[in-house]
Amino acid sequence: MLKTVKVRVPGTTANCGPGFDSVGIACTIYNSLELSVSEASGLTIEVSGEGAGAIPHSEKNIVWQAARAVFTKVGFVYGGIRIRMDNAIPLARGLGSSAAAIVGGLVAANSISGNQLTRQQLFELATEMEGHPDNVAPALFGGITLSTVAAGSEGASQAHHLRFLPPAPLSMIVAVPDFTLSTRASRQVLPQTVSLQDAVFNVGRTAILIGALCKGEFQHLQYALEDKLHQPYRQKLVPGMPEVFQAALANGALGAAISGAGPCLIAFAVSRETAIGDAMVAAFGRHQIKAGYHVLSIDPDGAKIIN
Structure with missing residues (x-):
């Protein structure tokens, strides 16, 4: 007997300037995942689209690791597993490809095993x-999410989120350079401590950012997206970053930021x-970096079953 489920998961942009490791937005670029369980044995993984030549086809595949975590937690007995991935989210570019893989595997496995886990339990997993909730929250719940990890009632860490949609449409233009950057490498350039002045700067900008998005007063974004915790340090990893920002603003953008870890x-x-x-794209080109771009909007749904 063959059981199959198909899931669509949005890409995400996290940090959004000053909201480091806390703010995320689900974007209208998607990975599709088909998970099948049969009475046979073995693991088969097929990948098309972005990352087709780089994503593991073995038990190291993160989609399978996520699915297996659900099966183990609920005691679901499975035989043969087939995973088909069709990816539009660029790999290692700051658009939440790993979060989409994790969330896709969790949601698909939960569905095929009888939806025994709540969305909150999937969020915790x-x-x-992922190690932090800023990408997985919008991938799972859609919209704009604010998330954090805090101590629960028994001392264990617990993930929390708040989701909303702005009252007016907002476009996101994502310039995608032709090189990758791992989150680990992007985090290694960050300082272990920051000044009180820089911390206060980011608290103020984050407060204005969330207020502007909640009320649809997007004219505040130019300064609300400013940051002193991570972007100044990551700038050296993205050639031409200030010029790309300036080009966007000069041509009508309300504000600009690094998407995720870049x-x-x-x-x-x-x-x-x-x-x-x-x-x-032209500004990247002046720094000998080839790039393309996507025009995206906010995905309101998050991960969803599509079959």
Whole structure:
């Protein structure tokens, strides 16, 4: 007997300037995942699209690791496993490809084993696997998410999130350079401590950012997206970053930031998306970096079963 489920998971942009490890947005770029369980034995993994030549086809595959975590937790007995991945989210670019893989595996396995875990329990598992909740929260719940990990009632860490949608449409223009950057490498350049002045700077910017997004007052984004905790240190890893930001703003963007850990750079706008994208790509080109771009909007749903 063959049981199959198909899941669609959005890409995500995290940090959003000052909201380091806390703010995330689900984007309208997707990975699709088909998980099948049969009475046979063995593991078969097929990958098409982004990362087809790089993603493991073995038990090291993160989708399978996530699915297996659910099966183990609920005591689901499985035989043969077939996973088919069709990826549009660029790998190691700051658009949440690992979070999408984790969330896709969890949601698919939960569905095929009878939906025994709640979304909150899936969120806890995803946060544990990813190491932080800022990407997995929007991938799972959709919209704009604010997330944190805090001590629970018995002292164990517990992931929390708050989700909302802005009251007006907002576009995200993502410039995608042709090189990758691992989250680990991007974190290694960050300082262990920051000044009180820089911490206060980010607290103020994050407060204005969330207020502007909640109320749809996007004119505040140009300064609300400023950051002193991670972007100044990661700038050396993304050639031409200040010029790409300036090009976006000069062509109508409301503000710009590094997407996640980079190297994608993201601009926010309500019009002139093509002009902004072309200008960002041209600015990368002046630094001998080939790039393309996507014009995205906010995905409201998060991971969902599509069959």
